[in-house]
Amino acid sequence: MSMDASTERKLLEHARVVSNERVAEGVGLIVLESPRVAHAVKPGQFVHLRIEQGASFLLRRPFSIHRVVGDRLQILYQVLGEGTRALAGKERGAEMDLIGPLGTGWFVPEGTAHALLVAGGLGAAPLGMLVEALALRGIAVTVAQGAPTTERLVARELFEATARRVEISTDDGSAGERGFVTALVERLIAADRPDVVYVCGPEAMTRIVARQALAAGVACQVSLERLMACGIGACLSCVVATVDGQKRACVDGPAFDAADVLWDASEIPPKH
Amino acid sequence: MTIEGSDINVDMRVRLGTLEFRNPVVTASGTFASGREYADFVDLSRLGAVVTKGVSLNAWPGNPSPRIAETASGMLNSIGLQNPGVEAFCEKDLPWLAQYDVPVIVNVSGHSVAEYVAVAARLEQDLTVDALEVNISCPNVDEGGMAFGTTCVAAAEVTRAVRAVTVKPLIVKLSPNVTDITEIARAVEAEGADAVSLINTLLGMAIDTDTWRPKLARGVGGLSGPAIKPVAVRMVWQVASAVSIPIIGMGGIMTAEDAVEFMLAGASAVAVGTGNFVDPTTTMRVVDGLEAYCRGRGISAVKDLIGAVKF
Ligand SMILES: Cc1cc2nc3c(=O)[nH]c(=O)nc-3n(C[C@H](O)[C@H](O)[C@H](O)COP(=O)(O)OP(=O)(O)OC[C@H]3O[C@@H](n4cnc5c(N)ncnc54)[C@H](O)[C@@H]3O)c2cc1C
Ligand SMILES: Cc1cc2nc3c(=O)[nH]c(=O)nc-3n(C[C@H](O)[C@H](O)[C@H](O)COP(=O)(O)O)c2cc1C
Ligand code: FES
Numbered sequence: 204m205s206m207d208a209s210t211e212r213k214l215l216e217h218a219r220v221v222s223n224e225r226v227a228e229g230v231g232l233i234v235l236e237s238p239r240v241a242h243a244v245k246p247g248q249f250v251h252l253r254i255e256q257g258a259s260f261l262l263r264r265p266f267s268i269h270r271v272v273g274d275r276l277q278i279l280y281q282v283l284g285e286g287t288r289a290l291a292g293k294e295r296g297a298e299m300d301l302i303g304p305l306g307t308g309w310f311v312p313e314g315t316a317h318a319l320l321v322a323g324g325l326g327a328a329p330l331g332m333l334v335e336a337l338a339l340r341g342i343a344v345t346v347a348q349g350a351p352t353t354e355r356l357v358a359r360e361l362f363e364a365t366a367r368r369v370e371i372s373t374d375d376g377s378a379g380e381r382g383f384v385t386a387l388v389e390r391l392i393a394a395d396r397p398d399v400v401y402v403c404g405p406e407a408m409t410r411i412v413a414r415q416a417l418a419a420g421v422a423c424q425v426s427l428e429r430l431m432a433c434g435i436g437a438c439l440s441c442v443v444a445t446v447d448g449q450k451r452a453c454v455d456g457p458a459f460d461a462a463d464v465l466w467d468a469s470e471i472p473p474k475h
Numbered sequence: 476m477t478i479e480g481s482d483i484n485v486d487m488r489v490r491l492g493t494l495e496f497r498n499p500v501v502t503a504s505g506t507f508a509s510g511r512e513y514a515d516f517v518d519l520s521r522l523g524a525v526v527t528k529g530v531s532l533n534a535w536p537g538n539p540s541p542r543i544a545e546t547a548s549g550m551l552n553s554i555g556l557q558n559p560g561v562e563a564f565c566e567k568d569l570p571w572l573a574q575y576d577v578p579v580i581v582n583v584s585g586h587s588v589a590e591y592v593a594v595a596a597r598l599e600q601d602l603t604v605d606a607l608e609v610n611i612s613c614p615n616v617d618e619g620g621m622a623f624g625t626t627c628v629a630a631a632e633v634t635r636a637v638r639a640v641t642v643k644p645l646i647v648k649l650s651p652n653v654t655d656i657t658e659i660a661r662a663v664e665a666e667g668a669d670a671v672s673l674i675n676t677l678l679g680m681a682i683d684t685d686t687w688r689p690k691l692a693r694g695v696g697g698l699s700g701p702a703i704k705p706v707a708v709r710m711v712w713q714v715a716s717a718v719s720i721p722i723i724g725m726g727g728i729m730t731a732e733d734a735v736e737f738m739l740a741g742a743s744a745v746a747v748g749t750g751n752f753v754d755p756t757t758t759m760r761v762v763d764g765l766e767a768y769c770r771g772r773g774i775s776a777v778k779d780l781i782g783a784v785k786f
Contacts, residue, residue, distance in 0.1 A: 212515050213515045213516070214515075215516060215755065215756065253753070253754070259547050259548060260545055260547075261545065261548065261549070261550065261700055261701070261749070261752075261753050262545050262550060262752060262753065263752070263753065300754075302755065429540065430540070430541050430542070430543050430544075432543050432550065432552070432749075432752040433506075433512070433751065433752045433755075434752075435512045435513070435755065436508065436512040437506065437507055437508040437512040437513065437751070438505070438506060438508075438543075438552075438554065438752060439537060439542070439554050439557050440540075440542045440543040440552065440554065441540075442537070442540060442542070442557070449536065449537070449557065454512075
């Protein structure tokens, strides 16, 4: 089945902040009342959020939809620069406009019985809706989650409540195995032979997991971050090099088939 | 010129030589693709014209990523005119645009005079194309691009060569990266340009202080957005006093008041670029706002704003 939504209408909606709270050091969860987008969005899609109007920074910021509850969108965000700092300061009742749902979202190959989801740090964000959707369809899900510290294992509770199995690694060993999530993934692929691997995290990690999956002959989808100006396919700032030529992460992705990505010709976004 | 009362009907039409627009608001090349991506937000038949992304003879891959960087009140881009080539553009984009009742202006790029001519000659055969906008001002390609827009001799040469192969209205897009933009404007007017559009982006650079690397993979890129508006308004004003052909003004337009400034400085039409990224409905807001601005001031025809700045 495809979760492809590229033919769907893109909406411009005024969203209202329902809550905004810190969930870990430098990480927040904001809940937005945005009924039209909430009812249309599919796992892996994102919104392009206008955090400030007429401020010194102009461009919208792209954020994955972590979960949808009724008319509400949940976004997990990491505070990095001016935009996400301003986002962290938004209080209940504040209004922001957003464009969405954007991107194609994750694709579930025909006959999938077992999926492995790999989340590195904030890469957990776009996997929230996916784990719920897969579980609902009776697909067995294993999650391999890695983060620097226990506190930064964002969405761990959701994964533990929804997936059949969750394996953890932390850089400091404060939860699960000490080390990188890629070591877990190597073992999980060999032992469980999932039908498909979904990956989101820092691009260096994503690339290693993609290589592990493809080497084992397992289908793999990766969610890639690129700097985005328009977010709707017009400006060509977000290109990813693939076997089918240059694709736009905002409309042809952000989820790509790992086998199609030409990694060396694609760039890793700065700072991550 | 001014009529008392606020319920007048404002005549929003403007003329650029033989081109007639239903209103002065057009899209800035490269920020609107061919319009398809904006169709959920913009009624294309309410635009003055659609100006498409630059096309070259063969496909261009564009520059490496990162291709954009945000800066104070603006952004840098080094997209590098990625496009599928004129043939693919004529096959895929023009038929789609043809279904709308809106003038289509195709932005033409080239690495050489011969390439500009070849692209223009191909577009000449297509009835959907209402005018050409020759981009001699792209700062993001190594050969060609801006080089043609920074000397009078080269600007004149490209204009003359394209003029020889097209009877369609010919607009030349000028670079702000020059000492005296009026010289270039005069040079292209003398070679038969029907209008000029300005400004393209200002060459700029930003450096990441953590990594010490340029924020754009290419190092430098073009600055756009509100940060460049005063420079653009000044250049439109200077060019308006130097040439008698009409001007399409652009650079940082986000609101109807911004558009009014450009028109008062001497622009007959205005283009919205970076503003489309910030709010995909910017063009529509500017159209509606311009009309409201005129109505509120009892101005019966928007063209009365053109060059009306007072000293
Ligand atoms: C499809 C997609 C989904 C995303 N989902 C999430 C998410 O769910 N949670 C989350 O925390 N972050 C997510 N990001 C990254 C997020 O958009 C950036 O961290 C954010 O834009 C940074 O803005 P800033 O002003 O705080 O940072 P600054 O560094 O000050 O931003 C400067 C400019 O760079 C851009 N930028 C900086 N880092 C990134 C990046 N990694 N990716 C894209 N643009 C960037 C900003 O949009 C802005 O234009 C996603 C990015 C993409 C492309
Ligand atoms: C992402 C991007 C791509 C552009 N591509 C083109 C192009 O292909 N051809 C061209 O003549 N100008 C191009 N431009 C320049 C714009 O058309 C416009 O002249 C400039 O951005 C100033 O207007 P603005 O401040 O409203 O964006 C581009 C600008 C941006 C931001
Ligand atoms: S962000 Fe503009 S094309 Fe993807």
